[in-house]
Amino acid sequence: MHLVAHDPQPDITSGDAGRVALTFFFSLMEHWGCTKEQQCTLLGSIGNTTYFKYKKLPNVRLPHDTLERISYLMGMHKALRILFSNQPERAYEWVHKANTAAPFNGQSALSYMLAGQVVDLADVRRYLDGVRG
Template sequence: MSVAMQHNAPVFDPDSAKAGQVALKFFFNLMEKWNCTLEQQMVLLGSIGRSTLYKYRQLPEVRLPRDTMERVSYLMGIHKSLRILFGDKPSTYEWVKKANSEAPFNGNSALQLMLAGGVVDLADVRRYLDGVRG
Protein backbone atom coordinates (compact mmCIF):
# COMPACT_ATOMS: atom_id res chain seq x y z
CA MET A 1 0.00 0.00 0.00
CA SER A 2 1.37 3.46 -0.90
CA VAL A 3 2.10 6.11 1.69
CA ALA A 4 -0.50 8.43 0.14
CA MET A 5 -3.16 5.77 0.52
CA GLN A 6 -2.10 4.95 4.07
CA HIS A 7 -2.61 8.51 5.25
CA ASN A 8 -5.56 9.28 2.99
CA ALA A 9 -3.61 12.20 1.61
CA PRO A 10 -5.39 14.12 -1.13
CA VAL A 11 -4.00 13.48 -4.58
CA PHE A 12 -3.31 16.57 -6.67
CA ASP A 13 -4.66 16.22 -10.18
CA PRO A 14 -3.20 18.88 -12.53
CA ASP A 15 -5.94 18.05 -15.03
CA SER A 16 -8.74 18.87 -12.60
CA ALA A 17 -11.04 21.86 -12.79
CA LYS A 18 -9.80 23.01 -9.36
CA ALA A 19 -6.19 22.98 -10.63
CA GLY A 20 -7.31 25.14 -13.55
CA GLN A 21 -8.88 27.63 -11.18
CA VAL A 22 -5.73 27.81 -9.04
CA ALA A 23 -3.58 28.28 -12.16
CA LEU A 24 -5.79 31.11 -13.42
CA LYS A 25 -5.75 32.86 -10.04
CA PHE A 26 -1.94 32.75 -10.04
CA PHE A 27 -1.79 33.92 -13.66
CA PHE A 28 -3.99 36.97 -13.18
CA ASN A 29 -2.22 37.98 -9.97
CA LEU A 30 1.11 37.80 -11.80
CA MET A 31 -0.24 39.75 -14.78
CA GLU A 32 -1.27 42.51 -12.39
CA LYS A 33 2.23 42.61 -10.88
CA TRP A 34 3.80 42.69 -14.36
CA ASN A 35 1.27 45.30 -15.58
CA CYS A 36 0.48 43.25 -18.68
CA THR A 37 -2.20 44.36 -21.11
CA LEU A 38 -5.14 42.15 -22.00
CA GLU A 39 -3.54 41.49 -25.38
CA GLN A 40 -0.30 40.37 -23.71
CA GLN A 41 -2.25 38.11 -21.37
CA MET A 42 -4.03 36.48 -24.31
CA VAL A 43 -0.68 35.73 -25.99
CA LEU A 44 0.91 34.39 -22.81
CA LEU A 45 -2.01 31.99 -22.36
CA GLY A 46 -1.52 30.67 -25.90
CA SER A 47 -3.17 33.29 -28.12
CA ILE A 48 -6.60 32.67 -26.69
CA GLY A 49 -9.59 34.77 -27.70
CA ARG A 50 -10.81 37.80 -25.80
CA SER A 51 -14.05 36.06 -24.76
CA THR A 52 -12.05 33.13 -23.34
CA LEU A 53 -9.84 35.54 -21.42
CA TYR A 54 -12.87 37.26 -19.92
CA LYS A 55 -14.34 33.88 -18.97
CA TYR A 56 -11.05 32.91 -17.31
CA ARG A 57 -10.92 36.22 -15.43
CA GLN A 58 -14.03 35.07 -13.52
CA LEU A 59 -11.79 32.31 -12.05
CA PRO A 60 -14.09 29.41 -12.83
CA GLU A 61 -13.29 25.85 -11.92
CA VAL A 62 -12.31 24.84 -15.43
CA ARG A 63 -10.16 22.07 -16.84
CA LEU A 64 -7.56 24.05 -18.77
CA PRO A 65 -5.97 22.72 -21.94
CA ARG A 66 -2.61 21.03 -21.35
CA ASP A 67 -0.84 23.78 -23.33
CA THR A 68 -2.32 26.46 -21.08
CA MET A 69 -1.34 24.60 -17.92
CA GLU A 70 2.18 24.18 -19.28
CA ARG A 71 2.41 27.92 -19.98
CA VAL A 72 1.21 28.82 -16.49
CA SER A 73 3.66 26.32 -15.04
CA TYR A 74 6.55 28.06 -16.81
CA LEU A 75 5.30 31.42 -15.55
CA MET A 76 5.19 30.02 -12.02
CA GLY A 77 8.80 28.92 -12.36
CA ILE A 78 9.82 32.31 -13.73
CA HIS A 79 8.06 34.06 -10.87
CA LYS A 80 9.67 31.75 -8.31
CA SER A 81 13.14 32.33 -9.76
CA LEU A 82 12.66 36.09 -9.75
CA ARG A 83 11.51 36.01 -6.12
CA ILE A 84 14.56 33.94 -5.15
CA LEU A 85 16.92 36.25 -7.04
CA PHE A 86 15.41 39.61 -6.11
CA GLY A 87 12.97 39.10 -3.24
CA ASP A 88 9.48 40.53 -3.07
CA LYS A 89 9.96 44.15 -4.06
CA PRO A 90 8.63 46.20 -6.98
CA SER A 91 11.88 45.90 -8.95
CA THR A 92 11.41 42.12 -8.96
CA TYR A 93 8.33 42.53 -11.15
CA GLU A 94 9.92 45.17 -13.38
CA TRP A 95 12.71 42.80 -14.49
CA VAL A 96 10.57 41.16 -17.16
CA LYS A 97 10.22 44.48 -19.02
CA LYS A 98 13.88 45.53 -18.87
CA ALA A 99 16.12 45.09 -21.90
CA ASN A 100 18.68 42.32 -21.48
CA SER A 101 21.74 41.95 -23.69
CA GLU A 102 22.35 38.30 -22.77
CA ALA A 103 21.17 35.30 -24.77
CA PRO A 104 18.37 34.43 -25.35
CA PHE A 105 17.13 38.03 -25.08
CA ASN A 106 19.60 39.75 -27.43
CA GLY A 107 18.64 43.26 -26.32
CA ASN A 108 14.96 42.54 -25.81
CA SER A 109 13.15 42.10 -22.52
CA ALA A 110 12.05 38.76 -21.14
CA LEU A 111 8.45 39.79 -21.74
CA GLN A 112 9.18 40.58 -25.39
CA LEU A 113 10.68 37.13 -25.80
CA MET A 114 7.72 35.46 -24.08
CA LEU A 115 5.32 37.43 -26.29
CA ALA A 116 6.76 35.69 -29.35
CA GLY A 117 4.01 33.28 -28.36
CA GLY A 118 5.64 29.87 -28.21
CA VAL A 119 5.87 27.64 -25.17
CA VAL A 120 9.58 27.36 -25.99
CA ASP A 121 9.92 31.13 -25.45
CA LEU A 122 8.57 30.78 -21.91
CA ALA A 123 10.86 27.80 -21.39
CA ASP A 124 13.87 29.84 -22.58
CA VAL A 125 13.21 32.54 -19.98
CA ARG A 126 12.75 29.92 -17.28
CA ARG A 127 15.96 28.15 -18.30
CA TYR A 128 17.88 31.44 -18.30
CA LEU A 129 16.71 32.27 -14.77
CA ASP A 130 17.45 28.76 -13.53
CA GLY A 131 20.98 29.20 -14.89
CA VAL A 132 21.40 32.55 -13.16
CA ARG A 133 20.18 31.02 -9.90
CA GLY A 134 22.77 28.28 -10.26
Protein backbone atom coordinates in the same frame (compact mmCIF):
# COMPACT_ATOMS: atom_id res chain seq x y z
CA MET B 1 -9.88 -1.93 8.83
CA HIS B 2 -9.57 -0.82 5.25
CA LEU B 3 -7.07 1.81 4.27
CA VAL B 4 -7.83 3.81 1.18
CA ALA B 5 -4.76 4.62 -0.87
CA HIS B 6 -4.64 8.27 -1.78
CA ASP B 7 -2.80 9.41 -4.86
CA PRO B 8 -0.12 11.78 -3.53
CA GLN B 9 -0.13 13.69 -6.82
CA PRO B 10 -2.77 16.43 -7.04
CA ASP B 11 -5.05 16.23 -10.06
CA ILE B 12 -3.78 19.15 -12.14
CA THR B 13 -6.55 18.55 -14.66
CA SER B 14 -9.29 19.27 -12.10
CA GLY B 15 -11.42 22.37 -12.29
CA ASP B 16 -10.11 23.48 -8.92
CA ALA B 17 -6.50 23.29 -10.16
CA GLY B 18 -7.52 25.36 -13.18
CA ARG B 19 -9.04 28.04 -10.96
CA VAL B 20 -5.90 28.14 -8.77
CA ALA B 21 -3.65 28.40 -11.84
CA LEU B 22 -5.74 31.22 -13.30
CA THR B 23 -5.81 33.06 -9.96
CA PHE B 24 -2.00 32.97 -9.90
CA PHE B 25 -1.78 33.99 -13.57
CA PHE B 26 -4.03 37.05 -13.29
CA SER B 27 -2.34 38.17 -10.09
CA LEU B 28 1.10 37.94 -11.73
CA MET B 29 -0.17 39.77 -14.81
CA GLU B 30 -1.37 42.61 -12.59
CA HIS B 31 2.07 42.83 -10.95
CA TRP B 32 3.76 42.74 -14.35
CA GLY B 33 1.36 45.33 -15.77
CA CYS B 34 0.50 43.24 -18.82
CA THR B 35 -2.25 44.26 -21.21
CA LYS B 36 -5.17 41.97 -22.05
CA GLU B 37 -3.56 41.28 -25.44
CA GLN B 38 -0.26 40.31 -23.80
CA GLN B 39 -2.09 38.06 -21.35
CA CYS B 40 -3.96 36.34 -24.19
CA THR B 41 -0.65 35.71 -25.98
CA LEU B 42 1.03 34.35 -22.85
CA LEU B 43 -1.90 31.98 -22.33
CA GLY B 44 -1.44 30.62 -25.85
CA SER B 45 -3.15 33.18 -28.10
CA ILE B 46 -6.57 32.56 -26.59
CA GLY B 47 -9.58 34.49 -27.87
CA ASN B 48 -11.52 37.21 -26.08
CA THR B 49 -14.40 34.91 -25.10
CA THR B 50 -12.01 32.45 -23.41
CA TYR B 51 -10.07 35.30 -21.79
CA PHE B 52 -13.18 36.83 -20.19
CA LYS B 53 -14.39 33.39 -19.11
CA TYR B 54 -11.00 32.77 -17.44
CA LYS B 55 -11.07 36.21 -15.77
CA LYS B 56 -14.13 35.06 -13.79
CA LEU B 57 -11.83 32.41 -12.20
CA PRO B 58 -14.13 29.47 -12.86
CA ASN B 59 -13.49 25.88 -11.86
CA VAL B 60 -12.27 24.93 -15.32
CA ARG B 61 -10.19 22.10 -16.71
CA LEU B 62 -7.42 24.00 -18.47
CA PRO B 63 -5.83 22.61 -21.63
CA HIS B 64 -2.41 21.02 -21.09
CA ASP B 65 -0.77 23.81 -23.13
CA THR B 66 -2.28 26.48 -20.86
CA LEU B 67 -1.23 24.65 -17.69
CA GLU B 68 2.29 24.25 -19.07
CA ARG B 69 2.49 27.98 -19.83
CA ILE B 70 1.28 28.96 -16.35
CA SER B 71 3.71 26.47 -14.83
CA TYR B 72 6.63 28.19 -16.59
CA LEU B 73 5.38 31.57 -15.35
CA MET B 74 5.18 30.20 -11.79
CA GLY B 75 8.78 29.03 -12.07
CA MET B 76 9.88 32.44 -13.35
CA HIS B 77 8.04 34.18 -10.54
CA LYS B 78 9.68 31.93 -7.95
CA ALA B 79 13.15 32.43 -9.43
CA LEU B 80 12.71 36.20 -9.60
CA ARG B 81 11.45 36.35 -6.01
CA ILE B 82 14.58 34.47 -4.92
CA LEU B 83 16.95 36.56 -7.07
CA PHE B 84 15.41 39.83 -5.84
CA SER B 85 14.46 38.68 -2.35
CA ASN B 86 15.49 42.02 -0.82
CA GLN B 87 13.71 44.10 -3.49
CA PRO B 88 10.45 42.37 -4.50
CA GLU B 89 9.40 45.26 -6.73
CA ARG B 90 12.48 44.58 -8.90
CA ALA B 91 11.28 41.01 -9.39
CA TYR B 92 8.18 42.40 -11.11
CA GLU B 93 10.10 45.04 -13.11
CA TRP B 94 12.70 42.59 -14.45
CA VAL B 95 10.47 41.25 -17.25
CA HIS B 96 10.22 44.75 -18.75
CA LYS B 97 13.96 45.57 -18.70
CA ALA B 98 16.07 45.25 -21.83
CA ASN B 99 18.43 42.29 -21.45
CA THR B 100 21.60 41.79 -23.47
CA ALA B 101 22.03 38.16 -22.37
CA ALA B 102 21.19 35.29 -24.68
CA PRO B 103 18.46 34.48 -25.61
CA PHE B 104 17.06 38.02 -25.30
CA ASN B 105 19.59 39.91 -27.46
CA GLY B 106 18.60 43.33 -26.14
CA GLN B 107 14.85 42.85 -25.80
CA SER B 108 13.00 42.38 -22.54
CA ALA B 109 12.02 38.93 -21.29
CA LEU B 110 8.38 39.91 -21.78
CA SER B 111 8.97 40.90 -25.42
CA TYR B 112 10.79 37.60 -25.92
CA MET B 113 7.90 35.62 -24.42
CA LEU B 114 5.35 37.50 -26.52
CA ALA B 115 6.61 35.65 -29.61
CA GLY B 116 3.94 33.32 -28.25
CA GLN B 117 5.49 29.86 -28.32
CA VAL B 118 5.66 27.63 -25.24
CA VAL B 119 9.40 27.24 -25.90
CA ASP B 120 9.83 31.02 -25.45
CA LEU B 121 8.47 30.75 -21.90
CA ALA B 122 10.63 27.67 -21.31
CA ASP B 123 13.72 29.60 -22.48
CA VAL B 124 13.09 32.43 -19.99
CA ARG B 125 12.48 29.94 -17.19
CA ARG B 126 15.71 28.08 -18.07
CA TYR B 127 17.64 31.38 -18.18
CA LEU B 128 16.39 32.37 -14.72
CA ASP B 129 17.13 28.94 -13.28
CA GLY B 130 20.67 29.26 -14.67
CA VAL B 131 21.17 32.73 -13.17
CA ARG B 132 19.78 31.56 -9.85
CA GLY B 133 22.22 28.61 -9.87
